[in-house]
Amino acid sequence: MLALQKTHDGEGLELRDVPRPPAPGPGEIALKIAATGICGTDLGIQKWNPGYAAMMNPALPVTLGHETVGRVTALGEGVQAFAIGDAVVVNPAIACGECAACVEGDAVGCLDRRPFGMVLDGAFAGAVNVDARYAYHLPDHVPLELGALVEPLSVGLHALNVAGYNPGDRVVVFGPGPIGQGVAVLAKQMGSQVAVVGFRDAVRFDTLRELGIEQLFDASEEGAMDRLKALAGRGFDLAVEAAGVGSVVDQALAVLRPKGVLSLAGMGEPNAAVNIGLVVRNRLEIRGASRIPPAVWPEVIKLLAADPQAFAPLISHRMKLADAQEAFALAKSGQSSKILLIPEE
Ligand SMILES: [Zn+2]
Ligand SMILES: [Zn+2]
Known part of the structure:
Protein backbone atom coordinates (compact mmCIF):
# COMPACT_ATOMS: atom_id res chain seq x y z
CA MET A 1 0.00 0.00 0.00
CA LEU A 2 1.03 3.62 -0.45
CA ALA A 3 2.30 5.37 2.70
CA LEU A 4 3.81 8.79 3.38
CA GLN A 5 6.93 8.15 5.41
CA LYS A 6 9.83 9.84 7.09
CA THR A 7 12.68 7.63 5.98
CA HIS A 8 15.91 9.31 7.06
CA ASP A 9 17.52 11.83 9.40
CA GLY A 10 17.12 15.15 7.53
CA GLU A 11 14.61 17.18 5.55
CA GLY A 12 11.92 15.56 3.41
CA LEU A 13 9.21 12.91 3.26
CA GLU A 14 8.70 10.03 0.84
CA LEU A 15 5.68 8.33 -0.64
CA ARG A 16 6.55 4.64 -0.56
CA ASP A 17 4.99 1.33 -1.31
CA VAL A 18 4.98 -0.56 1.99
CA PRO A 19 3.52 -3.89 3.14
CA ARG A 20 0.00 -3.80 4.58
CA PRO A 21 -0.11 -4.15 8.36
CA PRO A 22 -0.37 -7.70 9.75
CA ALA A 23 -3.49 -8.96 11.55
CA PRO A 24 -4.07 -6.83 14.67
CA GLY A 25 -2.28 -8.03 17.81
CA PRO A 26 -3.89 -8.49 21.24
CA GLY A 27 -5.72 -5.32 22.27
CA GLU A 28 -5.42 -3.78 18.82
CA ILE A 29 -7.93 -2.90 16.14
CA ALA A 30 -7.26 -2.76 12.41
CA LEU A 31 -8.47 0.38 10.67
CA LYS A 32 -9.18 1.19 7.06
CA ILE A 33 -8.25 4.86 6.92
CA ALA A 34 -10.92 7.21 5.59
CA ALA A 35 -9.10 10.53 5.92
CA THR A 36 -6.12 12.02 7.75
CA GLY A 37 -5.40 15.71 8.29
CA ILE A 38 -2.07 17.43 7.72
CA CYS A 39 -0.86 19.09 10.93
CA GLY A 40 1.77 21.71 11.69
CA THR A 41 3.68 18.90 13.39
CA ASP A 42 3.81 17.00 10.09
CA LEU A 43 5.23 20.10 8.40
CA GLY A 44 7.82 20.36 11.17
CA ILE A 45 8.78 16.72 10.66
CA GLN A 46 9.06 17.24 6.92
CA LYS A 47 11.34 20.23 7.49
CA TRP A 48 13.06 18.30 10.31
CA ASN A 49 12.92 21.11 12.84
CA PRO A 50 15.18 20.63 15.88
CA GLY A 51 13.70 18.27 18.42
CA TYR A 52 12.30 15.57 16.15
CA ALA A 53 15.54 13.70 15.44
CA ALA A 54 16.12 12.42 18.97
CA MET A 55 12.62 10.95 19.29
CA MET A 56 12.10 9.76 15.73
CA ASN A 57 15.47 8.57 14.39
CA PRO A 58 15.33 5.18 16.15
CA ALA A 59 11.84 4.61 14.64
CA LEU A 60 12.63 5.41 10.98
CA PRO A 61 11.24 4.64 8.50
CA VAL A 62 7.86 5.57 9.98
CA THR A 63 4.50 6.43 8.44
CA LEU A 64 3.29 9.90 9.49
CA GLY A 65 -0.32 11.03 10.02
CA HIS A 66 -1.98 11.35 13.44
CA GLU A 67 -5.25 13.25 12.81
CA THR A 68 -7.25 10.39 11.50
CA VAL A 69 -10.57 8.65 11.17
CA GLY A 70 -11.31 5.22 9.81
CA ARG A 71 -13.44 2.11 10.09
CA VAL A 72 -12.65 -1.05 12.02
CA THR A 73 -11.85 -3.98 9.73
CA ALA A 74 -10.55 -6.53 12.26
CA LEU A 75 -10.33 -6.99 16.01
CA GLY A 76 -7.32 -8.26 17.94
CA GLU A 77 -7.65 -10.70 20.79
CA GLY A 78 -9.52 -9.34 23.80
CA VAL A 79 -11.01 -6.26 22.11
CA GLN A 80 -14.64 -5.89 23.15
CA ALA A 81 -15.35 -2.17 22.91
CA PHE A 82 -15.45 -2.12 19.09
CA ALA A 83 -17.14 -4.00 16.28
CA ILE A 84 -16.22 -4.39 12.64
CA GLY A 85 -17.45 -1.40 10.66
CA ASP A 86 -17.35 1.06 13.59
CA ALA A 87 -16.14 4.57 12.78
CA VAL A 88 -13.30 5.51 15.11
CA VAL A 89 -10.86 8.31 15.77
CA VAL A 90 -7.44 7.84 17.33
CA ASN A 91 -5.73 9.64 20.21
CA PRO A 92 -2.11 9.64 19.02
CA ALA A 93 -0.52 10.24 22.45
CA ILE A 94 0.49 6.63 23.10
CA ALA A 95 2.22 6.23 26.47
CA CYS A 96 5.06 3.76 27.00
CA GLY A 97 3.47 2.07 30.00
CA GLU A 98 6.86 1.53 31.62
CA CYS A 99 8.41 4.84 32.68
CA ALA A 100 8.20 6.33 36.20
CA ALA A 101 5.21 8.53 35.24
CA CYS A 102 3.32 5.66 33.60
CA VAL A 103 3.99 3.34 36.56
CA GLU A 104 2.58 6.01 38.88
CA GLY A 105 -0.58 6.06 36.76
CA ASP A 106 0.18 9.35 34.99
CA ALA A 107 0.11 8.18 31.36
CA VAL A 108 -0.48 11.77 30.20
CA GLY A 109 2.86 12.72 31.74
CA CYS A 110 4.69 9.75 30.12
CA LEU A 111 8.40 10.46 29.84
CA ASP A 112 8.89 8.21 26.80
CA ARG A 113 5.81 8.66 24.60
CA ARG A 114 5.51 6.73 21.36
CA PRO A 115 3.21 8.98 19.37
CA PHE A 116 1.14 7.40 16.64
CA GLY A 117 2.32 8.96 13.37
CA MET A 118 5.75 9.90 14.76
CA VAL A 119 7.24 6.84 16.45
CA LEU A 120 4.53 4.27 15.75
CA ASP A 121 3.28 4.00 12.16
CA GLY A 122 0.47 6.48 11.56
CA ALA A 123 -2.37 7.06 9.16
CA PHE A 124 -1.03 8.57 5.95
CA ALA A 125 -1.67 5.11 4.47
CA GLY A 126 -4.60 2.89 3.54
CA ALA A 127 -4.62 0.91 6.77
CA VAL A 128 -3.09 0.82 10.23
CA ASN A 129 -3.38 -1.12 13.49
CA VAL A 130 -3.94 0.87 16.68
CA ASP A 131 -4.15 0.14 20.39
CA ALA A 132 -7.90 0.02 21.09
CA ARG A 133 -7.40 1.93 24.38
CA TYR A 134 -6.55 4.99 22.28
CA ALA A 135 -9.52 4.70 19.94
CA TYR A 136 -12.89 6.43 20.34
CA HIS A 137 -16.21 5.84 18.60
CA LEU A 138 -17.39 8.50 16.21
CA PRO A 139 -21.22 8.61 16.28
CA ASP A 140 -22.83 7.39 13.05
CA HIS A 141 -24.58 10.64 12.20
CA VAL A 142 -21.30 12.58 12.08
CA PRO A 143 -19.92 12.70 8.52
CA LEU A 144 -16.89 10.40 8.62
CA GLU A 145 -14.31 12.92 7.40
CA LEU A 146 -15.13 15.27 10.29
CA GLY A 147 -13.61 12.64 12.57
CA ALA A 148 -10.19 13.77 11.33
CA LEU A 149 -10.84 17.06 13.13
CA VAL A 150 -11.17 15.49 16.57
CA GLU A 151 -7.42 15.46 17.26
CA PRO A 152 -6.76 19.12 16.36
CA LEU A 153 -10.00 20.12 18.12
CA SER A 154 -8.79 18.31 21.23
CA VAL A 155 -5.69 20.52 21.13
CA GLY A 156 -8.01 23.53 20.96
CA LEU A 157 -10.34 22.42 23.75
CA HIS A 158 -7.35 21.62 25.94
CA ALA A 159 -5.99 25.14 25.33
CA LEU A 160 -9.32 26.53 26.57
CA ASN A 161 -9.49 24.15 29.53
CA VAL A 162 -5.94 25.02 30.59
CA ALA A 163 -7.04 28.67 30.79
CA ALA A 289 -1.13 23.93 26.99
CA SER A 290 0.23 20.57 25.95
CA ARG A 291 -0.40 16.97 27.02
CA ILE A 292 -4.11 16.49 26.44
CA PRO A 293 -5.90 14.42 29.11
CA PRO A 294 -7.90 11.53 27.59
CA ALA A 295 -11.12 12.99 29.04
CA VAL A 296 -10.90 15.78 26.45
CA TRP A 297 -11.60 13.33 23.61
CA PRO A 298 -15.17 12.43 24.57
CA GLU A 299 -15.82 16.13 25.26
CA VAL A 300 -14.74 17.07 21.73
CA ILE A 301 -16.72 14.22 20.17
CA LYS A 302 -19.81 15.36 22.08
CA LEU A 303 -19.46 18.94 20.84
CA LEU A 304 -18.83 17.74 17.28
CA ALA A 305 -21.78 15.35 17.39
CA ALA A 306 -24.11 18.07 18.72
CA ASP A 307 -23.65 20.17 15.57
CA PRO A 308 -21.35 18.57 12.99
CA GLN A 309 -22.01 21.18 10.33
CA ALA A 310 -20.74 23.97 12.59
CA PHE A 311 -17.27 22.43 12.26
CA ALA A 312 -17.39 21.44 8.57
CA PRO A 313 -15.81 24.68 7.23
CA LEU A 314 -12.59 23.79 9.09
CA ILE A 315 -11.84 21.37 6.25
CA SER A 316 -10.69 23.38 3.24
CA HIS A 317 -9.20 20.69 0.99
CA ARG A 318 -9.43 16.97 0.32
CA MET A 319 -6.55 15.55 -1.69
CA LYS A 320 -5.33 12.11 -2.67
CA LEU A 321 -2.62 10.56 -0.55
CA ALA A 322 -0.67 10.16 -3.82
CA ASP A 323 -0.61 13.98 -4.04
CA ALA A 324 0.82 14.37 -0.54
CA GLN A 325 3.81 16.49 -1.59
CA GLU A 326 1.56 19.02 -3.30
CA ALA A 327 -0.76 18.97 -0.28
CA PHE A 328 2.12 19.69 2.09
CA ALA A 329 3.21 22.64 -0.07
CA LEU A 330 -0.34 24.00 0.12
CA ALA A 331 -0.45 23.48 3.91
CA LYS A 332 2.78 25.47 4.23
CA SER A 333 1.44 28.35 2.14
CA GLY A 334 -1.09 29.50 4.76
CA GLN A 335 -3.74 29.54 2.01
CA SER A 336 -5.64 26.62 3.52
CA SER A 337 -7.30 25.42 6.67
CA LYS A 338 -7.34 21.69 7.36
CA ILE A 339 -6.21 19.60 4.39
CA LEU A 340 -7.27 15.96 4.42
CA LEU A 341 -5.33 13.25 2.64
CA ILE A 342 -7.51 10.44 1.36
CA PRO A 343 -5.95 7.03 0.64
CA GLU A 344 -7.23 5.28 -2.48
CA GLU A 345 -6.89 1.70 -1.30
ZN1 LIG B 1 -1.79 17.40 14.92
ZN1 LIG C 1 5.67 6.24 29.99
Whole structure:
Protein backbone atom coordinates (compact mmCIF):
# COMPACT_ATOMS: atom_id res chain seq x y z
CA MET A 1 0.00 0.00 0.00
CA LEU A 2 1.03 3.62 -0.45
CA ALA A 3 2.30 5.37 2.70
CA LEU A 4 3.81 8.79 3.38
CA GLN A 5 6.93 8.15 5.41
CA LYS A 6 9.83 9.84 7.09
CA THR A 7 12.68 7.63 5.98
CA HIS A 8 15.91 9.31 7.06
CA ASP A 9 17.52 11.83 9.40
CA GLY A 10 17.12 15.15 7.53
CA GLU A 11 14.61 17.18 5.55
CA GLY A 12 11.92 15.56 3.41
CA LEU A 13 9.21 12.91 3.26
CA GLU A 14 8.70 10.03 0.84
CA LEU A 15 5.68 8.33 -0.64
CA ARG A 16 6.55 4.64 -0.56
CA ASP A 17 4.99 1.33 -1.31
CA VAL A 18 4.98 -0.56 1.99
CA PRO A 19 3.52 -3.89 3.14
CA ARG A 20 0.00 -3.80 4.58
CA PRO A 21 -0.11 -4.15 8.36
CA PRO A 22 -0.37 -7.70 9.75
CA ALA A 23 -3.49 -8.96 11.55
CA PRO A 24 -4.07 -6.83 14.67
CA GLY A 25 -2.28 -8.03 17.81
CA PRO A 26 -3.89 -8.49 21.24
CA GLY A 27 -5.72 -5.32 22.27
CA GLU A 28 -5.42 -3.78 18.82
CA ILE A 29 -7.93 -2.90 16.14
CA ALA A 30 -7.26 -2.76 12.41
CA LEU A 31 -8.47 0.38 10.67
CA LYS A 32 -9.18 1.19 7.06
CA ILE A 33 -8.25 4.86 6.92
CA ALA A 34 -10.92 7.21 5.59
CA ALA A 35 -9.10 10.53 5.92
CA THR A 36 -6.12 12.02 7.75
CA GLY A 37 -5.40 15.71 8.29
CA ILE A 38 -2.07 17.43 7.72
CA CYS A 39 -0.86 19.09 10.93
CA GLY A 40 1.77 21.71 11.69
CA THR A 41 3.68 18.90 13.39
CA ASP A 42 3.81 17.00 10.09
CA LEU A 43 5.23 20.10 8.40
CA GLY A 44 7.82 20.36 11.17
CA ILE A 45 8.78 16.72 10.66
CA GLN A 46 9.06 17.24 6.92
CA LYS A 47 11.34 20.23 7.49
CA TRP A 48 13.06 18.30 10.31
CA ASN A 49 12.92 21.11 12.84
CA PRO A 50 15.18 20.63 15.88
CA GLY A 51 13.70 18.27 18.42
CA TYR A 52 12.30 15.57 16.15
CA ALA A 53 15.54 13.70 15.44
CA ALA A 54 16.12 12.42 18.97
CA MET A 55 12.62 10.95 19.29
CA MET A 56 12.10 9.76 15.73
CA ASN A 57 15.47 8.57 14.39
CA PRO A 58 15.33 5.18 16.15
CA ALA A 59 11.84 4.61 14.64
CA LEU A 60 12.63 5.41 10.98
CA PRO A 61 11.24 4.64 8.50
CA VAL A 62 7.86 5.57 9.98
CA THR A 63 4.50 6.43 8.44
CA LEU A 64 3.29 9.90 9.49
CA GLY A 65 -0.32 11.03 10.02
CA HIS A 66 -1.98 11.35 13.44
CA GLU A 67 -5.25 13.25 12.81
CA THR A 68 -7.25 10.39 11.50
CA VAL A 69 -10.57 8.65 11.17
CA GLY A 70 -11.31 5.22 9.81
CA ARG A 71 -13.44 2.11 10.09
CA VAL A 72 -12.65 -1.05 12.02
CA THR A 73 -11.85 -3.98 9.73
CA ALA A 74 -10.55 -6.53 12.26
CA LEU A 75 -10.33 -6.99 16.01
CA GLY A 76 -7.32 -8.26 17.94
CA GLU A 77 -7.65 -10.70 20.79
CA GLY A 78 -9.52 -9.34 23.80
CA VAL A 79 -11.01 -6.26 22.11
CA GLN A 80 -14.64 -5.89 23.15
CA ALA A 81 -15.35 -2.17 22.91
CA PHE A 82 -15.45 -2.12 19.09
CA ALA A 83 -17.14 -4.00 16.28
CA ILE A 84 -16.22 -4.39 12.64
CA GLY A 85 -17.45 -1.40 10.66
CA ASP A 86 -17.35 1.06 13.59
CA ALA A 87 -16.14 4.57 12.78
CA VAL A 88 -13.30 5.51 15.11
CA VAL A 89 -10.86 8.31 15.77
CA VAL A 90 -7.44 7.84 17.33
CA ASN A 91 -5.73 9.64 20.21
CA PRO A 92 -2.11 9.64 19.02
CA ALA A 93 -0.52 10.24 22.45
CA ILE A 94 0.49 6.63 23.10
CA ALA A 95 2.22 6.23 26.47
CA CYS A 96 5.06 3.76 27.00
CA GLY A 97 3.47 2.07 30.00
CA GLU A 98 6.86 1.53 31.62
CA CYS A 99 8.41 4.84 32.68
CA ALA A 100 8.20 6.33 36.20
CA ALA A 101 5.21 8.53 35.24
CA CYS A 102 3.32 5.66 33.60
CA VAL A 103 3.99 3.34 36.56
CA GLU A 104 2.58 6.01 38.88
CA GLY A 105 -0.58 6.06 36.76
CA ASP A 106 0.18 9.35 34.99
CA ALA A 107 0.11 8.18 31.36
CA VAL A 108 -0.48 11.77 30.20
CA GLY A 109 2.86 12.72 31.74
CA CYS A 110 4.69 9.75 30.12
CA LEU A 111 8.40 10.46 29.84
CA ASP A 112 8.89 8.21 26.80
CA ARG A 113 5.81 8.66 24.60
CA ARG A 114 5.51 6.73 21.36
CA PRO A 115 3.21 8.98 19.37
CA PHE A 116 1.14 7.40 16.64
CA GLY A 117 2.32 8.96 13.37
CA MET A 118 5.75 9.90 14.76
CA VAL A 119 7.24 6.84 16.45
CA LEU A 120 4.53 4.27 15.75
CA ASP A 121 3.28 4.00 12.16
CA GLY A 122 0.47 6.48 11.56
CA ALA A 123 -2.37 7.06 9.16
CA PHE A 124 -1.03 8.57 5.95
CA ALA A 125 -1.67 5.11 4.47
CA GLY A 126 -4.60 2.89 3.54
CA ALA A 127 -4.62 0.91 6.77
CA VAL A 128 -3.09 0.82 10.23
CA ASN A 129 -3.38 -1.12 13.49
CA VAL A 130 -3.94 0.87 16.68
CA ASP A 131 -4.15 0.14 20.39
CA ALA A 132 -7.90 0.02 21.09
CA ARG A 133 -7.40 1.93 24.38
CA TYR A 134 -6.55 4.99 22.28
CA ALA A 135 -9.52 4.70 19.94
CA TYR A 136 -12.89 6.43 20.34
CA HIS A 137 -16.21 5.84 18.60
CA LEU A 138 -17.39 8.50 16.21
CA PRO A 139 -21.22 8.61 16.28
CA ASP A 140 -22.83 7.39 13.05
CA HIS A 141 -24.58 10.64 12.20
CA VAL A 142 -21.30 12.58 12.08
CA PRO A 143 -19.92 12.70 8.52
CA LEU A 144 -16.89 10.40 8.62
CA GLU A 145 -14.31 12.92 7.40
CA LEU A 146 -15.13 15.27 10.29
CA GLY A 147 -13.61 12.64 12.57
CA ALA A 148 -10.19 13.77 11.33
CA LEU A 149 -10.84 17.06 13.13
CA VAL A 150 -11.17 15.49 16.57
CA GLU A 151 -7.42 15.46 17.26
CA PRO A 152 -6.76 19.12 16.36
CA LEU A 153 -10.00 20.12 18.12
CA SER A 154 -8.79 18.31 21.23
CA VAL A 155 -5.69 20.52 21.13
CA GLY A 156 -8.01 23.53 20.96
CA LEU A 157 -10.34 22.42 23.75
CA HIS A 158 -7.35 21.62 25.94
CA ALA A 159 -5.99 25.14 25.33
CA LEU A 160 -9.32 26.53 26.57
CA ASN A 161 -9.49 24.15 29.53
CA VAL A 162 -5.94 25.02 30.59
CA ALA A 163 -7.04 28.67 30.79
CA GLY A 164 -9.92 27.70 33.11
CA TYR A 165 -12.56 28.25 30.44
CA ASN A 166 -16.17 28.54 31.54
CA PRO A 167 -18.97 28.44 28.94
CA GLY A 168 -19.77 31.98 27.86
CA ASP A 169 -16.35 33.41 28.74
CA ARG A 170 -15.10 36.15 26.43
CA VAL A 171 -12.26 34.70 24.41
CA VAL A 172 -9.63 36.16 22.11
CA VAL A 173 -7.56 33.87 19.90
CA PHE A 174 -4.24 34.94 18.41
CA GLY A 175 -3.44 32.98 15.27
CA PRO A 176 -6.14 32.07 12.73
CA GLY A 177 -4.60 28.76 11.56
CA PRO A 178 -6.33 25.41 12.00
CA ILE A 179 -5.71 25.27 15.78
CA GLY A 180 -6.86 28.85 16.34
CA GLN A 181 -9.91 28.25 14.14
CA GLY A 182 -10.73 25.17 16.22
CA VAL A 183 -10.44 27.10 19.48
CA ALA A 184 -12.71 29.81 18.07
CA VAL A 185 -15.46 27.49 16.86
CA LEU A 186 -15.38 25.38 20.04
CA ALA A 187 -15.73 28.47 22.24
CA LYS A 188 -18.50 29.79 20.00
CA GLN A 189 -20.35 26.47 20.23
CA MET A 190 -20.09 26.74 24.03
CA GLY A 191 -21.73 30.16 24.02
CA SER A 192 -18.75 32.51 23.93
CA GLN A 193 -18.15 35.70 22.07
CA VAL A 194 -14.89 35.14 20.25
CA ALA A 195 -12.43 37.52 18.62
CA VAL A 196 -9.57 36.30 16.44
CA VAL A 197 -6.39 38.19 15.62
CA GLY A 198 -4.34 37.39 12.54
CA PHE A 199 -1.63 38.92 10.44
CA ARG A 200 -2.47 39.17 6.72
CA ASP A 201 -4.56 36.00 6.83
CA ALA A 202 -7.35 36.85 4.39
CA VAL A 203 -8.04 33.25 3.35
CA ARG A 204 -8.15 32.04 6.95
CA PHE A 205 -10.40 34.96 7.90
CA ASP A 206 -12.83 33.84 5.16
CA THR A 207 -12.94 30.41 6.80
CA LEU A 208 -13.55 32.01 10.20
CA ARG A 209 -16.47 33.98 8.75
CA GLU A 210 -17.88 30.71 7.39
CA LEU A 211 -17.55 29.36 10.93
CA GLY A 212 -19.61 32.30 12.17
CA ILE A 213 -16.73 34.19 13.80
CA GLU A 214 -17.29 37.86 13.00
CA GLN A 215 -14.82 39.71 15.24
CA LEU A 216 -11.66 39.50 13.15
CA PHE A 217 -8.63 41.74 13.56
CA ASP A 218 -5.71 41.97 11.14
CA ALA A 219 -2.74 43.12 13.24
CA SER A 220 -1.01 44.40 10.11
CA GLU A 221 -3.70 47.08 9.76
CA GLU A 222 -3.28 50.48 11.38
CA GLY A 223 -5.36 50.76 14.54
CA ALA A 224 -6.39 47.11 14.63
CA MET A 225 -5.02 46.56 18.13
CA ASP A 226 -6.78 49.73 19.35
CA ARG A 227 -10.06 48.41 17.94
CA LEU A 228 -9.44 45.08 19.68
CA LYS A 229 -8.83 46.92 22.97
CA ALA A 230 -12.03 48.89 22.50
CA LEU A 231 -13.95 45.66 21.89
CA ALA A 232 -12.34 44.09 24.94
CA GLY A 233 -13.73 46.81 27.22
CA ARG A 234 -12.69 45.73 30.71
CA GLY A 235 -10.83 42.86 29.13
CA PHE A 236 -11.24 39.33 27.77
CA ASP A 237 -11.57 36.53 30.29
CA LEU A 238 -8.96 34.50 28.49
CA ALA A 239 -6.67 34.51 25.50
CA VAL A 240 -5.21 31.65 23.50
CA GLU A 241 -1.90 32.06 21.67
CA ALA A 242 -2.04 29.75 18.66
CA ALA A 243 0.33 31.65 16.38
CA GLY A 244 3.69 30.71 17.89
CA VAL A 245 4.83 34.33 17.57
CA GLY A 246 6.69 35.84 20.52
CA SER A 247 5.41 39.41 20.18
CA VAL A 248 1.84 38.13 20.43
CA VAL A 249 2.29 37.30 24.10
CA ASP A 250 2.40 40.95 25.18
CA GLN A 251 -0.44 41.88 22.80
CA ALA A 252 -2.57 39.17 24.37
CA LEU A 253 -1.75 40.15 27.96
CA ALA A 254 -2.72 43.75 27.15
CA VAL A 255 -6.34 42.82 26.35
CA LEU A 256 -7.03 40.51 29.32
CA ARG A 257 -9.17 41.54 32.25
CA PRO A 258 -7.57 41.55 35.71
CA LYS A 259 -6.91 37.92 36.71
CA GLY A 260 -7.28 36.89 33.08
CA VAL A 261 -5.36 33.90 31.75
CA LEU A 262 -3.25 33.50 28.62
CA SER A 263 -3.01 29.93 27.38
CA LEU A 264 0.00 29.26 25.18
CA ALA A 265 -0.72 26.62 22.53
CA GLY A 266 1.61 27.81 19.77
CA MET A 267 5.27 26.94 19.56
CA GLY A 268 7.40 28.79 17.08
CA GLU A 269 9.71 31.48 18.33
CA PRO A 270 11.45 30.40 21.52
CA ASN A 271 11.31 33.70 23.44
CA ALA A 272 8.93 36.55 24.13
CA ALA A 273 9.22 39.84 26.02
CA VAL A 274 6.59 40.23 28.73
CA ASN A 275 5.31 43.42 30.36
CA ILE A 276 5.99 42.31 33.91
CA GLY A 277 4.35 45.36 35.46
CA LEU A 278 1.10 44.58 33.68
CA VAL A 279 1.21 40.93 34.71
CA VAL A 280 1.83 41.86 38.36
CA ARG A 281 -0.68 44.71 38.56
CA ASN A 282 -3.45 42.79 36.82
CA ARG A 283 -2.54 39.45 38.46
CA LEU A 284 -2.45 37.79 35.04
CA GLU A 285 -1.46 34.20 34.47
CA ILE A 286 0.37 32.54 31.57
CA ARG A 287 -0.10 28.79 31.24
CA GLY A 288 1.28 26.24 28.79
CA ALA A 289 -1.13 23.93 26.99
CA SER A 290 0.23 20.57 25.95
CA ARG A 291 -0.40 16.97 27.02
CA ILE A 292 -4.11 16.49 26.44
CA PRO A 293 -5.90 14.42 29.11
CA PRO A 294 -7.90 11.53 27.59
CA ALA A 295 -11.12 12.99 29.04
CA VAL A 296 -10.90 15.78 26.45
CA TRP A 297 -11.60 13.33 23.61
CA PRO A 298 -15.17 12.43 24.57
CA GLU A 299 -15.82 16.13 25.26
CA VAL A 300 -14.74 17.07 21.73
CA ILE A 301 -16.72 14.22 20.17
CA LYS A 302 -19.81 15.36 22.08
CA LEU A 303 -19.46 18.94 20.84
CA LEU A 304 -18.83 17.74 17.28
CA ALA A 305 -21.78 15.35 17.39
CA ALA A 306 -24.11 18.07 18.72
CA ASP A 307 -23.65 20.17 15.57
CA PRO A 308 -21.35 18.57 12.99
CA GLN A 309 -22.01 21.18 10.33
CA ALA A 310 -20.74 23.97 12.59
CA PHE A 311 -17.27 22.43 12.26
CA ALA A 312 -17.39 21.44 8.57
CA PRO A 313 -15.81 24.68 7.23
CA LEU A 314 -12.59 23.79 9.09
CA ILE A 315 -11.84 21.37 6.25
CA SER A 316 -10.69 23.38 3.24
CA HIS A 317 -9.20 20.69 0.99
CA ARG A 318 -9.43 16.97 0.32
CA MET A 319 -6.55 15.55 -1.69
CA LYS A 320 -5.33 12.11 -2.67
CA LEU A 321 -2.62 10.56 -0.55
CA ALA A 322 -0.67 10.16 -3.82
CA ASP A 323 -0.61 13.98 -4.04
CA ALA A 324 0.82 14.37 -0.54
CA GLN A 325 3.81 16.49 -1.59
CA GLU A 326 1.56 19.02 -3.30
CA ALA A 327 -0.76 18.97 -0.28
CA PHE A 328 2.12 19.69 2.09
CA ALA A 329 3.21 22.64 -0.07
CA LEU A 330 -0.34 24.00 0.12
CA ALA A 331 -0.45 23.48 3.91
CA LYS A 332 2.78 25.47 4.23
CA SER A 333 1.44 28.35 2.14
CA GLY A 334 -1.09 29.50 4.76
CA GLN A 335 -3.74 29.54 2.01
CA SER A 336 -5.64 26.62 3.52
CA SER A 337 -7.30 25.42 6.67
CA LYS A 338 -7.34 21.69 7.36
CA ILE A 339 -6.21 19.60 4.39
CA LEU A 340 -7.27 15.96 4.42
CA LEU A 341 -5.33 13.25 2.64
CA ILE A 342 -7.51 10.44 1.36
CA PRO A 343 -5.95 7.03 0.64
CA GLU A 344 -7.23 5.28 -2.48
CA GLU A 345 -6.89 1.70 -1.30
ZN1 LIG B 1 -1.79 17.40 14.92
ZN1 LIG C 1 5.67 6.24 29.99
